[in-house]
Amino acid sequence: MSLYGNAKVKNWRYKIKGNFHFSHSPSPIRNVNDNGHLLGITKPRHMIYLHSYGGEAPFFEGLSQGKLLGTRCDNPGCEYKGTIYQPYRIYCPDCLARCTELDMTETAKNRGYIHTFMTCERSGAFNTLDKPIKFINIEFEGVSTILMSYLSVGEPKIGTRVIPIFKKIDPSYTITDLSWVVEGTQADQLPDGFSF
């Protein structure tokens, strides 16, 4: 079996190694109600993408280190100076100045509550979360936006205080490395790989 594709960046260029695509033969799709006449074919494809987080990379690295990073516009000339963003925005949406990075971990632990939620029984293909998925949107005092995430322990309810947890062991470096639990949850209740 050939090496599954992986990549690194050296001298600002991607260096890829292994297979990034895997070929399979098409098969015919026939109409059984019409003497098996050909209608089409299947088109198998398995390929690996490269994706850059760009200026948001610190946020995703931060999750693996147990940190929730947000940003703030500090441009003195901006009408909305001082506005704090979570999700992390690279640039202020108003003045387009580069935002200042903030460590919001303590804010999230002390001032986050559920704005709304949803328990989802179904998922799309390639889902990695256990079902049912408890989507929650977290509002933080002093923050202008409302973060979407998911609740791993407890029952969601509007207004409930929630605490962030982080997948520091074997992280995926995606937004799923961040999850939440209701206030009062103990460390031994957390899912594998997650900690406060």
Added chain:
Amino acid sequence: MIRFTENQLKTPQFMRPVYLVTAGQSKFDRAIPERKTEELCVDALTMAAELVNLTPAELKGYIHSCYYGHFADHFGDQLLGEAVIHDRLGLDPLGNVGIKTGGATGGSTLWEAAKTVASGYSDCVLAMGWERMDEVPTDEGNFLISCAADKDWESPLGHIYTGYYAVMAQRYWQVFGKEEDSFRKTLAEISVKHHGYARMNPFAQSPMKITVEDVLNSPVVAYPLRALDCCLMSVGAACAIIADEKTAMEIARNSDIKPLRIWVTAGSHTLRPADRRPMDIPLLPNETPDLYEDLENRFPGAGRYPGFSAFLGARMCAYYGYRMAGVNDPCEDLDVIELHDAFTISDIQTYEDIGIRPYGQGRTYVESGDCYHTNPKTGQPGKLPSNLSGGLIGCMHAVGATGIMQTFEIANHIWGIWEKIHGDENRWKAFRREKPADWTNLQVNGAKRGLAISHAGVGSHVTCTILMDPDHLLKQDSSF
């Protein structure tokens, strides 16, 4: 609290009157394995030509530029699908461009077409939209749709768009619906209505004679939304011909079709609901500031606008569109509408966003019976019937075609041809569908004005298409 500038809130203006001349559409279904997309587009364009008693070649001879609405390249595994369709329709060497704005793609395609005629660039434009969502199984389809959310911040969360949407539904359900069983039944009634109207529509994918209990007992997708609260995944095409007055009259001269005035406007809001910031409610012509002074008292949690319970994009396209076309009160000024009922709850949210009811009171549009063709409470015509096509829940959501289908449906009523188009026995047979024994003519008698809302995802793009009989305008064309 964010604010918008006067420049941003300016009423849009066309440089000359714009007309919808004719339109057409294919059959809609979950899968149409026996036909290629180009065949469906040919069906739509051929139907549009037949309505004005022209051959397709004669109609094509008027077209000067083309807009193609096709949202999801990755469903069909074909980049530049627009060029394929343009070639197969034989429309070289005309300029053409693809439009992609999620669920609003059909409406946005009309928006571009109308502006192109209004500016004088073209006298006649083709707006054609389609979607091909049968080339992958449903769960992979849900994955592909979820790619329309932010791929770093949202899509990995279950790869299920319904979930991103449903958090807003939950907020609305709790704040404005107050978690009442009666509110949940009102939502179910919308599904019953739309699947029921789809029974009268030969183009429709999901005709069903169901009850409120059937909806409430259908499988949970994302509570309180159940399978029968959700829109369809479809295949199909629809088109419209947009023209200036002279060209419109010439195209329609040998038919009973009376070209209709058309206005299309658009609004937007953040792709990620997470990025929504608080603001004042932009008011529609039939609203005053005092209407919402005590909203938070009446509905605790409703004070943050638009929060997760309203769609700013929908509000803004109506804000622009009503002022542009002279609509003051949609319930008084319009006769029939088609809304983007992606989910039963978003149907109710839209009633409020476009001013059919004030924020917080959307449910009364259904509970009063105003939204029906025939008000079930009075037996009289509904005050403002909605989604007589069956909408996205009962008819189809072939994304790039949806906004155009809705507009064609409204035009059918104003042209007075709804029965001819939907009751034709040959069409039912050609689509291999059985016309129900209790088939009912849903023509809105005397319809002169209508509206269609085309809406993307969690409200990132929304368009408002307004159609009027040119002899029943609400505002004079003093500015041309």
